[in-house]
Amino acid sequence: MIGLEAHLKTIIIPFWKNLKDMENGGFFGKVDYQLKTHKNSDKTLISISRYLYAFSLWYGYFKEDDLLEDASHAYQFLIEHLRDEIHGGYYWQVTYDGLPSDVTKHVYGHAFAIYALSEYAKITDNKKSLEEALSIFELIEQKAHLGEFSYHEEFTNKWLMKDNELLSEHGANLPYTTNTLLHLLEAYTNLYRASKNTVVKARLIELINGFTKTLYDDKEILFHMYLDHNKQVRRVGQSFGHDIETCWLIDDACLAIDYHRSDIEQMTKNVAEKVYERAFTKNGLYSESIHGRICKDRIWWIQAEALVGFYNHYQKYKDNRYAQATISIYEFIKTYIVDDRPNSEWLWGVDENLEPLKYRGIAEGWKAAYHNGRAIIELLKRGLS
Template sequence: MIDPDAECRRLAGFARPAAASAAGFWWLDEAGRPDPGEPVHTWITARMTHVFALAHLRGDLPGTEAASLAAHGVRALSGALRDDEHGGWYASVTVDGEPVGTLKEAYAHAFVVLAASSGVAAGVPGAAALLDEALGVMQQHFLDDSGRVVDSLERNLRSGEAYRGANSSMHTVEAFLAAGDVTGDGAWHQRALAIAEHLIHGVARSHGYDLPEHFDLDWNPLLDYNADRPGDQFRPYGCTPGHLLEWARLLLHLDATLPEPPVWLVEDARALFARAVEIGWAADGEPGFVYTTSWDGTPVTRLRLHWVAAEALAASGALHTRTEEAVYDEWRQRFEAYIEDHLIDRDLGSWHHELDEHNHPSHQVWRGKPDVYHAYQALLLARMPLSPSLAVQLRDTHPVNP
């Protein structure tokens, strides 16, 4: 089975070259080289900053290297990727720091909050100011009056797409859990709970836990959204089993964090996991999770994406921790074996980000190996307590002194 400490060190080492641009962390190719065909994305820079903050707390790189890399990320998020004129963060910039496009995305802003939260826990200079600003932008601009997530806005932080999405909401829950732990302000946990209650205990439960991902401005599901683009990177058509797994884990973190958690958190986590396994795992006869399914539960996009296996590992570990039921540990071992057999790239490093339906490397949805966020933290989440967030746990328990 996988040695999580050794694998985390290997992943952190693979990710180091991403810091080649002062604007942030670069998208990496199959061999871990910066890909000049991609701009510098805020979501990648934030996720890598989060990983290197964790790596510093764990001592996964020699000396102060991980701390320096986390500081590089905080500087980029406080510099080239930040809009000094209107506030908030660009979706991406060129390597010279010029903005690419005009939309500002809740998805990327959620990861800025996560990165800053982990940076605060790791003692990264500038992280506290970054967190204060990011939380202010999120609360003022990316939450509506009912506390639900606004997916995108124009550069001036007004208007935006006529679209709401479950993906950005899910990562906002993750970010608010971390922010609440770092700041000690339980209001962020309550905001996370409200988002989860709407989308999971409300929408997903009413759809048999096949969570719709796409909505209009009034949160009416758009079940045919992107039917002509079923393999979209961020907005695929249909149900995404990997997100059912990710939501299941987040519900268990909420359950472990809240002083009086509602009973539906664990009930819905169980149901989401069961549905993801039912429709996603080996759904076409081959091992691994298919990327997407139709509303009758049949596979649509049969590619195997690495992040889905990572979230399966983390979710099964979380369910075993919460329930102590052997079946979840059996699933965890099954997923870990799959990752070891098919996803870990022993030749070029990191994990293959995409496999075809026969578990051979593929590049239809994802080119290269953009970042190590899902793989790195899943190895920790599958084995660590459910609360507090990873960075706070590592700060409080690990011998490395930030």
């Protein structure tokens, strides 16, 4: 695994730094496949939060002042332009110059704001950042929490409930997604590490137990992707990327709060091994299986999460297959996912023939400095280089 730090510092970090918008704040919202920067594209809560998280994470590791400056730049835009000062919470999206363009409130986006603000608080003496993260936590718990292991996800700007249009995929039109719950889990884990707040810890335990008791299928060995209006699992398929990501994030959450149970340990072990069995190939990890049909696209974020997920599994059980899988996926990333054109980063992905997916950009609302930037840091912290 030679070259992880160089990969981060010569490919990933420079690309995202170059998208810093010095005139209007934040970071430019889109770079298309042709590497054209769309300076007038909207800026999303998700992407700005991910910039704040990533630059804070990178500064925490490298201690380089310019990374802290970039994190502070993202923090300022998040607070000044995406926060709704009237009704509370954060807008889904604003224009390039910071005016509200989609005032929807979504728990998924707020989870990333918590995640990012917590990381920023950990690397600075900015007490307001941690206070803001805790206030978002309290708002989500007040407005969205529906009882044991369920959150309403989508709201109007005035926090009136509406259908979950932004995150319900695969034609399911379902109100509760594992995707949102997963990112609440990682956000609350980071918030607990920064705050040691006992209420946050209690919600983390609830989330972990919900994955164990509700979303985990011990026969199919996967985490279900959706719950219906009656909070019953809806069998749609398996997201290989989310499943391997969930395994290491649950392990990390349990570590953060010192919460260990054999059934949780067995669950993450089973799911990680099934993802390996069903989706790992010599050319990366498949995307998902929906209604029995496997999508063989190799998407950038799925490869990044597989790096951490498989290496985490190797560290726990010392099964060399998972160390080799980590190396294999990293080599695949360098060969097929890294865009070798100047001033680019990772592609969105490649199809089953290993041809680039040109219909998605190099940077956009759903692709920002997060999955791959975090994965490399995780591997470095775990002793790889």
